[in-house]
Every structure is written in C-alpha cells, then in structure tokens.
Amino acid sequence: MKSLADLEAIRNRTINKVGLRKEGTEETRIVVGMATCGIAAGARPVMQAFVEELQKRNITNAFVTQTGCIGVCRLEPIVEVYVPGQEKVTYVKMTAEKAAKVVVDHIVNGKVVEEYTIGNAE
C-alpha cells in the first residue's frame, strides 16, 4: 500500500535532483492541450505516456504541463514542445506510442519527429 510516508522518502531522494534542476540550464516544456476537445480525443493517456517516459529515462530537464484549446480541435490530441532557444514544435494526433518516440528522438536526442508535426498533417 502507498502511504504519505512514501512522499517523504521521495523528498529525501530528490533533494539533490531539485538542486541540480535549479542550477542547470532552462527546462524543456511539453505542453498537452487539455480542453474538452483534447480530453475527448485522448489527451490524458498521451500526457500519462510523457510522464512515464520521463520517469523511466530519469530525465530531469523536461516537464509536462497542460494548456487549453490550441484551436485546431480536429487534430487533437496536440502537444507543443518548447526546447529552450529553439522554435516551438507542434505535434498533432498524438498517441501514447508517439509520445514515447517524441521523448526518445526529440527530448533526448534533439531530433524533431517530422512525421508527427502539424506541418505533415495535411
């Protein structure tokens, strides 16, 4: 059974990690559209996949967050990736599998997954 005591253990373990985060360079932002359109199209499992991949690969310089409707509801779930110092990349019609590939190729190796981007959608 999980308990609140687990959080204190996480706290003790992550204290060093948090320090690194603050000193390190800017973080990459992974933004998932979470309005009605996004949620209905499956944004929640996409966000879940990003969180799990970041955790699995122990990536500390990126975080996942949400936004409202991005405005192209027919292409949801939409994910925007902001790497510091680079142009924003918009991925469309995302799935959990695609999210895993974006983490490996784009977040870890710095190579945009062109085939999932909005430019390739239509």
Next chain:
Amino acid sequence: MKELSLNILDIAQNSIAANATCVTIQVCKDTAQNRLTLCIEDDGKGMTEAFVKKVCDPFVTTRTTRKVGMGIPLLKLAAEQAEGTFSIQSEVGKGTKVTATFTLNHIDRLPLGDIGQTMSVLVSCNQTVDFVYIHKADDKTFVFDTKQMRAALGDVPLNDPEVVLWMQEYIKEGILSINGGV
C-alpha cells in the same frame, strides 16, 4: 467521453479557469439508493444567474478559439442517459458547484474510469491550486488532499514524475480499499 473521470477532468478545468484556489471533487456511490453522484465544487469567481441559465447550451462558451463549449453539455448528457440529474449552483465571488447524478446500475451509465490519472493531471499541472478528492462508497470514505502532499513533500514539485505516479497508485489503492470501484 468514454469514462466519467474524463468529464471530471474537463469540468475541473472550468474551476481552474475561474481562478479557484481549492477544488473539491466528490464521488459518492450509494448502493441502497442505486445512485452515483459526482460533485465538483470550487471557490472561483462564480457565474451570474443569467450565465448559469444558458451555460448548458453548447453554443455558449468563454473560450475564444471556438464558438462551442461542450464540457458541461457532455456531462449533462452522460447523466441524463443514465436516468440521472444535472444541476449547477453558482454565486459570483463565492464559487460554483456542479452536481451530476446517475442511476448506478443503468446500462448506459459510463464507468468512472481512472480517477488517479485525472487527479494527477489536475494536481501536477496546477500547482498553485489545492485539490481534495472525496470518494464515498456506502458507509466508507477515502480522502485525498493535496495539502497533506505538500506538507510531506516540502520543496519537491507536485509535477515530479515520481510524485505523479505515486499519486495515481495512492488514489487507485484508496478507492479499491473501500470497495469504491464503479
């Protein structure tokens, strides 16, 4: 929407947009009455009486990217197709309470689904907002409160992946432990 937890995620976004500082989500399973009740309550800016009256209209929205707003109509639909009820109480400056009821064993009642994921998305993406999740199953109750989490975590952010995954397991186990699965 395939599960009610997705409706909850969607409706709670309205509370966040209304600048709520605390959002309370309650799920109540009453086997004797054959009722399932969802309640999302916030201390946000609230709505005028006139706006509450028209807010169930899918062509009413506060978003600027589209002229339709499907969040509330979809939850209302989910309740009504399971012979339930839907209501909104709101007061400007006080907050809003959205309540949906369902016939528990109705064939068209959607499953509750993954509340752990819904809560972890809300909590990790809105770290300045407090969330309370109360799950009642007949005479048993499970409560999840971000204030307790913050106290235990100190400086560790609520969107730390390890914390997010803990939250999901904690809630899932909590609901199972009171036999609250619906």
